[in-house]
Structure formats: structure tokens, C-alpha cells
Amino acid sequence: ASTVAGGAVSLRSSTGADLTVTGKADLLKALTLTNSVGGGNATVQVNRTTSAASLGATIADGSTLNVDGHVITFKNAPIPGSTGAPSVPTGFGASGNVLTDGAGNSTVYLQAGTVNDVLKAIDLATGVQTATINANGTATLATATGQTNSSINASGQLKISTGVNADLSITGTGNALNVLGLAGNTGTSTAFTAARTSGVGGLTGKTLTFSSFNGGTAVNVTFGDGTNGTVKTLDQLNTKLQANNLTATIDANGLLTVSTTNDYASSTIGSTAAGGAIGGTLTTALTFSTASSPVQDTVAQTSRANLVNQYNNILNQIDSTAQDSSFNGVNLLNGDQLKLVFDETAKSSLSITGVTYNSKGLGLAALTSGVDFIDNAATN
Structure with a gap:
């Protein structure tokens, strides 16, 4: 905290931003902050203080990482709930310097944030770790079964776990990709990817x-x-x-x-x-449930029932047409026989046998609503 001692004011910068104070020169001199004098403005600047582990001096405020469709945002501020900071928003929980919504999206606060906080946020995005939001604004993290948390090896390199939910895909805005070494050997890559592998207890070989x-x-x-x-x-x-x-x-x-x-x-x-x-x-x-019975779509079945009615109506029309297709009492579409005589003595004649071309004769049977046309296979 800033102090007043021995008649002098000492202002402290934060780890999140360089300190800039602008005011009348005579006022700032009276506060022992400058040697400038006069009624004009003077500016006092002090670089922020950072620790070796802090990200505040490296990752730019507002940078983001998109990990498997989940967003990690970097914010130049103290973590909510800490001294002098706003309270934790409803529905979120804090763990270290990470604020998470419990669904894989997080904010890493840079003033005291470390690389381990970034890895924690990445693991929440990939499902390697899960977060339970507590009523007091904290988040309880747990490593998923068979998973290994991301880490930093002895050489200072990041070892990022892909998780088993999806192949790892990380893109970003700002300078986060470059700072974390995820922009490739040339520092120009716009995405970092890695194929997932089956972990202990996975499905490989089953x-x-x-x-x-x-x-x-x-x-x-x-x-x-x-x-x-x-x-x-x-x-x-x-x-x-x-x-x-x-x-x-x-x-x-x-x-x-x-x-x-x-x-x-x-x-x-x-x-x-x-x-x-x-x-x-x-x-x-794995445990499989008992197969559930099909659930009818009322709208679809109503449409299919209408098709059954149309089909049956067409069969009725075929029957009516065949029944009415007679001449002089002979119906060649109902199996009757017609005898044609070619001379007056009836010694030369030809008998024509008709066909039964009503719906049954054509091999067409009426359909039942709720049974036929109930799905595509039944219709075919």
C-alpha cells in the first residue's frame, strides 16, 4: 500500500499496470513526488513491479485463448474477491487467480497470475479438470478420472494435456499465444493443435x-x-x-x-x-440403458395417416372404375367373357376373356392407419 512517512508521500505501483499520475506541478512537488514547479501540469511515471512468476509484465490485457471452443480471457486486475477487488459475480467461482463459470470458460487475472493458472484454465476448457461453483464464490477443482493435469517440466516447457473429449485446438487474440510459446518455432502460427490419445480407462481395444x-x-x-x-x-x-x-x-x-x-x-x-x-x-x-420404445411424432403421424387415407381412396376409385367399365352387361375389367361373332351363322367367332383389374386383382390391399406408413421402411 502507498504510505506517508517523514513528511514524504510514497506511491506504489501495482503488478498489473505502470503507474501514471498527472497534476499541477506545484501540488505534486508539495507531495514530494516531483521537483517540477509552476501552475502547469507535470506527470510522474513509475514502472509496475512484477515477480519472476507473474504474467502481468508479459501477457497483454484483453488477450484471449480459445481452447476447444471455450474462451480464456486475460485481465489486468486483481482476482475478484481479493482485497480491494470487486466481489465474485454470481454463478462464478475463483480458484487461485482463475475465475471460472464451471462450464469451461475462465478469466486469468494477471496481477498475480502465473503460468500454472493458465494451465489450470486450459484444463478446465478441455475437461481434464472440472469446477464446482460454491456458494461462497470459490471453485473446487477436480481432475477427471484417468486424466493428467497440464504441467511445466523441468526445462520450463509446457506439457498440455489434450483430454479425451476432443483433439486439442488453441487459437488466440493479443499476444497470449506468443508469450506461452504456442505460436510455433517462428512465432507466426495462429493456432496450436494436438491429437488426443486414449488415456487410462479409455476405450482403446474394446x-x-x-x-x-x-x-x-x-x-x-x-x-x-x-x-x-x-x-x-x-x-x-x-x-x-x-x-x-x-x-x-x-x-x-x-x-x-x-x-x-x-x-x-x-x-x-x-x-x-x-x-x-x-x-x-x-x-x-460402460453401462448401457435398456432400449427405450419409440416416441411418435404426432404431427408426422397425422401426415402419414392422411397419406394412408389418400391411398385407400385411390383403391376405392380403382374398384369403382373397374365395376363401372361394362358395355351391354359385359365387363372385361371384372373377369367377364366377350364373344365376337364374325358371320351371320355364328360359325366364325372369337371369345375374349377379361381380366380382374380391381384393386385386389392388381395385388393392392388397403392400408391400416397407425401401422402402415408409420416409418419410411414400412412405407417402402
């Missing part, structure tokens, strides 16, 4: 199998690095599942959901009629 679902090709998936037929990405998994009329999605929490494709939306995975039962070594590592 298999996921589905028996044939609705006549599809049975699936046998081995998880790995994406080579030699193994599956690493969601797209690769879906390529395997597509042949078995299935599709997979992953939500923000990493939950894998396997569903039927829209063609077989009325079927239940693993049912007696449809098949597709789950197996493989993966089921011993």
Missing part, C-alpha cells in the same frame, strides 16, 4: 457389437486410433452403424446414444422383431 437390426449388417466396432479398421471419431462410428440401420450421437456430457435411423423409427433396438442387441467387451466397461 469392442461394441450389434446383432442385425431390421435386416441390416451386424456391427463389430473396435475403438482405437482410427487406423487398421478401428474407430476413433463419431463420424467413423456412424459409418459402421449405418449399414445396420443405426446412428449414434454424443451430447455435451459425453453420453453416447445409439438410435435407429429414421427409416426404422418405429422399431425398438434389441426387440424380438427388430434385433440389434448390444454386446462386446465395451459393455463391461
